Amino acid sequence: MEATLSPSRSSSDRSPPDSTPLFEVSDLNVGFDTPDGAVLAVRGIHLALHAGETLAVVGESGSGKSQTMMAAMGLLAKNGRATGSVRYRGREILGLKAAALNEVRGAKIGMIFQEPMTSLDPLYTIGNQIAEPLTRHLRLSGRAARQRAVELLTLVGIPDPARRLDAYPHELSGGQRQRVMIAMALAAEPDVLIADEPTTALDVTVQAQIIDLLRTLQRRFGMGIVFITHDLGLARHFADRVAVMRHGLVVEEGPASEVLTAPRAEYTRMLLAAEPTGTKAPPPPDAPIVLEAQRLNVTFRIGGGLFAGPPLVIHAVNNVSVTLREGQTIGIVGESGSGKSTLGRALIRLIEAQGDIRLFGEPVNAIDAQSLRALRRQVQIVFQDPFGSLSPRMTVGEIITEGLRVHAPELDRRARERRAVEALEDVSLDPALRNRYPHEFSGGQRQRIAIARAVILKPRVLVLDEPTSALDRSVQKDIVDLLRRLQGAHRLSYLFISHDLSVVRALSDWIMVMRAGQLVEAGPTDEVFRAPAAAYTRELIAAAFGLDEAHAPAAARA
Known part of the structure; x- marks a missing residue:
């Protein structure tokens, strides 16, 4: 039976919609005090949300989208400050003390954060x-x-x-x-839901389910939704109005049907045109094997005990084999919980697994900790949640060079600084920002920091676990180009784990499709997208490209 909410109050208990905004931001300025001086992240913006309406706030990473709403909710970091006005049903809430603000947060205004693990x-x-x-x-x-x-x-x-x-x-x-x-x-x-990239970590089929769920709840309760996203396809199909932000300013605002089909601002047109493109040629058939696994299994047990009954046994990875060659990119796709990330971690022995795993010909299940550590310099990972994997007590420069202290102790401080500058430039971040802390960056900027930390060691194998999920399309394209350039220069091999099939198609030469821990299909990227053999693969492709028929492969349009 389908579960339904049992509302504590019906929609008739709420005030009828009128011309008065349900939630309004006026002349809002947000700044941060940093070692390099004051930084103004949001500059005098105005936004209004009415009951039953969805306002999408879009823009590149660092445009001020999230900081606008963090300021409105009283959730800025200690070095942040906000001036202006934030009103809920006409009541000023900016600057309220915690006790008064807590009566509004959660009960009247709910928020979905971008990084759930933190x-x-x-x-x-x-x-x-x-x-x-x-x-x-x-x-x-x-x-x-x-x-x-x-x-x-x-x-x-x-x-x-x-x-x-x-x-x-x-x-x-x-x-x-x-x-x-x-x-x-x-x-x-709540009356107002602030959704900060609510579908970023979700696969394409669940994205559609979550959007449908939010629409259903919105219709039932007259809820207003502020939808922060870098996915203009989702904004086009979900939002009533769109506000486009850049460098802390709103550069364009209006009905979604107008802004996202006939934009006035050049910046909006650039965002709409940004899309990872191109294809990845496979490595030579005789390229050396750098990572191989045969009949890999990973099992988790949850709960159980003397009085709790038998534990829940989850076969996260079930009899999966992988062969990765030098210069190859294998894209691993599937829904959330399909075992993609678990497979990636098991292959580099971050979690225990059964089966034969070999890195550069060495059986990693049998080697000792010291030998495994020596191999780890050549195998790095970029995690899905950048904020959870970056220490809040370390500067970006310290985070990026931490691996060098372990694996390249012969380098002095000046040499490490040079390598940090190079790594930051590689991922399109200003090296002058390396004295700042992770919380001072947007989600997309933090992901680029995580990539810089991995590539600074110049590994031979890189496991990329959703490395572009928090990035806007224009930056995704830059990261894809960066990864291609690094791969061509150093013959790197990638395991690219993602639910974003457009990025996988642009970067990978081989695809593995997983579902419920099992491998349902594998093959060259072009073949899988053109003529997928499994019904599940066809469903994924249709869900991924159904919102944008212009970019849909033949299999999705069929």
């Missing part, structure tokens, strides 16, 4: 974290809150929701953690 408490179960807003704002009992939590997890597409209530955040995939964040934000049925 927003979910690792010490509390998923059920406890969803129950908190239910007991705090809706005054539900513990039993009622748990039942509502099951309904919410079902609505956002979490499998076996009753069992997942007792799981911890690290036991879920990135996409599943994002769905938990959406459930938490919707728990108290």
Whole structure:
């Protein structure tokens, strides 16, 4: 049976929509104090949201989209400051003390954050974290809150929701953690939902489900939605109005049908034209094998015990084999929870697995820790959640050069600085920013920092776990070009894990399609996109390109 929300109040209890904005930002300025001086991230912008309306705020990383809403919610970092006005139903909320602001946050205005792993408490179960807003704002009992939590997890597409209530955040995939964040934000049925890249970590089929879910809840409760995104395709099909931001300013605003089909601003036209393009030629057939795995299996056990019954056994990777050659890029695609990231981690022995794994001919399951450490310099990984993998206590320069201290101790401080400057330039970040901390960067900028940290060691194999998921299209194209350039210069080999099929198609020469831990299809990129053999692959391609028929391959249009 499909789960439904049991609202604590009906839509008739809410004020009828009128010309007064439900949520309004006026003359907002956001600045940060940094070691290099004051930085103005948002400059005097005006935005208004009405009941039942969806306003998409789009723009490149660093344009000020997220910082605008973080300031509105009173969530700026300690070195941040905001001036101007933020009103909810006519009430000024900018500058409210925490106690007064907490009456609004969560209950009246909900927020879905871009990076779920840093927003979910690792010490509390998923059920406890969803129950908190239910007991705090809706005054539900513990039993009622748990039942509502099951309904919410079902609505956002979490499998076996009753069992997942007792799981911890690290036991879920990135996409599943994002769905938990959406459930938490919707728990108290807010009037305003601020969705900061809510579908970034989700595969294309779940993206469509989440958008449909938000639309359904919006129609039921008259909820206004601020939809922050770099995906202009989603904005075109979900938003009523669009505001385009650049360098902290709104450069264009209007109905989505006008802004995203006949834009007035040159910057908006550039965003619409940005798309990763090109194809990747395969390596020579006799190129040496750098990584190989045969019959790989990874199994997790969740829960269980003397009084809790048998544990839940999850076969995250089931009998999968991989062969990666020098200069090759294998794209690993599939829905959230399909085992993509688990496979990548198992291949470089970050998690335990059964099967035969060889790196550069060495059987890594049998070597000792010291020998494995020597191999690790040649194999690096870029994680899906950049903020969770970057130390908040270290500057960007310290983060990037940390690997050099371990694997290249012969380099002095000046040499490490030179390498850091080169790495930052490679990923299109200003080296002068290396004395700043991760929280001072946008999500896309943090992902580029994570890539710089990996490539500074000049590895032979790079595992890229959703490296472009937090990036806008124009930067995705830059990163794809960067990875191609590095691969051509150094014969790098990539395992490229992603749910973004347009990026996978541009960067990979071989594709592996996974579902529920199993390999359902593999083959050359062109062949898989042109004539996929598995029905599941056809579904993924249709979901990915269905919103943009102009770029859809023949298989998706068929």
